[in-house]
Amino acid sequence: MKYTIAVIPGDGIGPEVVDQAKKALDAVAEAYDHIFLYKEALLGACAIEKTGYPLPQETIDICRNSDAILYGAIGDPKYDNDPSARIRPEQGLLQLRKELDLYCNVRPVKAYDNLIHNSPLKREVIKGTDFLVYRELTGGIYFGKKEVSADGKMASDVSVYTVDEITRITHLAFKAAQKRKKKVTLVDESNVLETSRLWRKTVTEIAKEYPEITLEYLFVANATMQLITNPKQFDVILTENLFGDIISDEASVISGSKGLIASSSIGEENALFEPIHGSYFEAKGKDLANPLASILSAGMLLQHLGLNEEADAIERAVEKSLALGITTKDIKRKIQNATTTSKVGDFIADYITNQD
Amino acid sequence: MKYTIAVIPGDGIGPEVVDQAKKALDAVAEAYDHIFLYKEALLGACAIEKTGYPLPQETIDICRNSDAILYGAIGDPKYDNDPSARIRPEQGLLQLRKELDLYCNVRPVKAYDNLIHNSPLKREVIKGTDFLVYRELTGGIYFGKKEVSADGKMASDVSVYTVDEITRITHLAFKAAQKRKKKVTLVDESNVLETSRLWRKTVTEIAKEYPEITLEYLFVANATMQLITNPKQFDVILTENLFGDIISDEASVISGSKGLIASSSIGEENALFEPIHGSYFEAKGKDLANPLASILSAGMLLQHLGLNEEADAIERAVEKSLALGITTKDIKRKIQNATTTSKVGDFIADYITNQD
Ligand SMILES: [Mg+2]
Ligand SMILES: [Mg+2]
Incomplete structure (x- = not known):
């Protein structure tokens, strides 16, 4: 070809x-x-x-x-x-x-056997780690309305998401999982945020089209803990823009091979x-x-x-x-x-x- | 007394x-x-x-x-x-x-010598770690306006902060640092968020009242990396509500002594x-x-x-x-x-x- x-x-x-x-x-x-x-x-x-x-x-x-x-x-x-x-x-x-x-930003995180000693995490924690982070790249709080009051005493940022924005990246993440370990972990803060609840509802609905894929959910703070304590559990992590910035950066250092990380923007x-x-x-x-x-x-x-x-x-x-x-x-x-x-x-x- | x-x-x-x-x-x-x-x-x-x-x-x-x-x-x-x-x-x-x-929520993170082996991080990374996370607890995106469009296709969350909200917790964090290693690290996302820029401006201004305290800044994604790669650098971490939720949870697992973590809400x-x-x-x-x-x-x-x-x-x-x-x-x-x-x-x- x-x-x-x-x-x-x-x-x-x-x-x-x-x-x-x-x-x-x-x-x-x-x-x-x-x-x-x-x-x-x-x-x-x-x-x-x-x-x-x-x-x-x-x-x-x-x-x-x-x-x-x-x-x-x-x-x-x-x-x-x-x-x-x-x-x-x-x-x-x-x-x-x-x-x-x-x-859609994708970052693979993989613990290469010959580089595990560079990881700040213990060998037994990191060995076998191999997952992808799918981060939504064009929506959320980075692109919402930003305001500062006239007297400069108050500032605000708005996070917005639509079903369409969530849908297109969700399909990419599930299709990636199909070729891998068949698991998607949605990272959100649906206990408090409306945008996260829209993510959870939309992703849960789309998951029905992929019956062979297991869908799990993690609140973002818990995800930052799980990345350190048990990174092997992940296959494809799917998340919104701000949480994706955090999760993909944190993930980039756990494998000890930050200099080897590629990424794609789709x-x-x-x-x-x-x-x-x-x-x-x-x-x-x-x-x-x-x-x-x-x-x-x-x-x-x-x-x-x-x-x-x-x-x-x-x-x-x-x-x-x-x-x-x-x-x-x-x-x-x-x-x-x-x-x-x-x-x-x-x-x-x-x-x-x-x-x- | x-x-x-x-x-x-x-x-x-x-x-x-x-x-x-x-x-x-x-x-x-x-x-x-x-x-x-x-x-x-x-x-x-x-x-x-x-x-x-x-x-x-x-x-x-x-x-x-x-x-x-x-x-x-x-x-x-x-x-x-x-x-x-x-x-x-x-x-x-x-x-x-x-x-x-x-x-103001405060969480101490301390690596107890006798528990370091429980940490997912290597001993040399974690030994000597001893810091406090000061998290603002009543403002930010958790408490801002939340909306879902009539057709359910769009959702939004607003993060708001005022100078007063930032000021009161900042003084507490700097006073804590005075009794410790005299360093405050502000965690924000001031490269993109207006609320973060208000935090940075306000905290930088207040820092002038505490000339003996060193003030450093970290973007939130970088902070989640630094917590893993070099937690010893921190003394007092100061941050807003959502970032504080993430940082304090991530920090709670690095020392290997999660069961020993106390907290205060002030x-x-x-x-x-x-x-x-x-x-x-x-x-x-x-x-x-x-x-x-x-x-x-x-x-x-x-x-x-x-x-x-x-x-x-x-x-x-x-x-x-x-x-x-x-x-x-x-x-x-x-x-x-x-x-x-x-x-x-x-x-x-x-x-x-x-x-x-
Ligand atoms: Mg939370
Ligand atoms: Mg960032």
Whole structure:
């Protein structure tokens, strides 16, 4: 099959980690007989530099016409250190998500055996952990009406959700669970919030269409406890925007492999795949950044295209590189043989090509 | 000095754990020459049984006229299993908090050396952890306007905060930090929420009155990560109602001693002290419930009355009981000699009386 992939290297270490992800994709293309047509586009600080805008129209067009978007990293310390800067790199990504209506954020959390020792949690608590967080990304309190009284003595924020907003992400979460351990955990605060009660009612109703999936419910505070005390219980966590921000960040540190976390932002027409790490400017061009999160983003991208076997090949290659310690120096292992960004990419591509 | 203490044993194991707390208070009274005048009052399921109301007027009066309120536990499975019950034990506690305007919830989180092995976190992560969570209890999204559209397709919740609400709890948090490690961490989401920006502005302003206190800021998602990766950094965490619900629950499990967590709910005129555990009906009357959280509540009560030395005596006695393993059987220790509720209370009282 032939697929058009919008490639946005972005800022800092973005270009070099995306290059490794492309190596993995090229190896997949050859091994499984696909064609990946890459269309490169600008976003973030590099786009401001070249065009004056963090999100040029051409980038939007390329993304719209793609089967999937592979994205590196965003941000430049030059803007962070200038609070008066009116145009900021990050605006580009937020605007792109909005343009493409990417309403569903997915983050996998997985305890890799060879990295468990990096977790702040005990081995027996974390071992075997493997779940996805589905976070609604376009509604809730972040986007509701915000007010400050005239005298500045009172402020308010409104959280709003509609059945339609809840419905579309719920189907995605249940479909993901179908291919996994067949369990969805809805995280809400339905004991007090009307929006949470609407979530619970809507999700409970939709669950009837998926009789093979077990639906559980957790209040958000309890969920933050369960993530620490028993993370293995989860398969797919489904939640609204603010709770998802909290849960997915908390979850990102429990496995001890934060540097390996990929994510996707999915809409009806488009989907974007990126590592959760930043642009790590200090490492730019030094061939020492960890490319595994970017490579795993490419794996999520393949899964999104329905290429499950191909996605598994990437996942297995990453596990092998961790097992053999063919990793960059940020991954602390007892036996340390740190290698470079590009050599990790070469190993992954090679393993995909020659796997038995 | 003479103090009037409203004692509300409540439901389930409440009466027996409160009895042990009273033993500790009696020992303190004798050792430090105070008089504690106990006024017993009804609240919860036992109040419904005897008066038809979960919060009789007499209880409100006793509490109002007290220097502090010592409270056991609430709830009876009989009501939990009957979703149609219109009068519920828990309503009594919520109503009491409202009547007395108890706007500030405090939860101490402390890693006791002898219990660290119960934590899901690694020893080196948790050892030395000792902080307080100050949670605003009467404002925010729990109490804002809630709406559902006529067709049931849309729901909303409003979060509101005023400068006055933020100010009163902020002073309590900074005063607590003055007696401790002199650091306050404000947890908010000021990158997106107006209410959070009002919190940040107000707290930053008040901080100027406390030049010896270091004020730090964390976004709520980052706070949930920091609690796991580096809990030792905290001294006093200050936050709004919803974030406080999340943070204080997450914090309660990291130390591995959830069964030992006391809490207070403080207002301008009154203050209530209680364990965070429930009424644990199955154990009622069996002399096996862990009384340490209730005893530590009495310690917090003494501190609130300004009796710091006396509060320390209770804290030391609890640490000694843990070190010697004179504890109930819920506390898993390698060398196990579980004893009864009342014998733990006897030991604590005895240790306070005979301490050297
Ligand atoms: Mg809650
Ligand atoms: Mg956030």
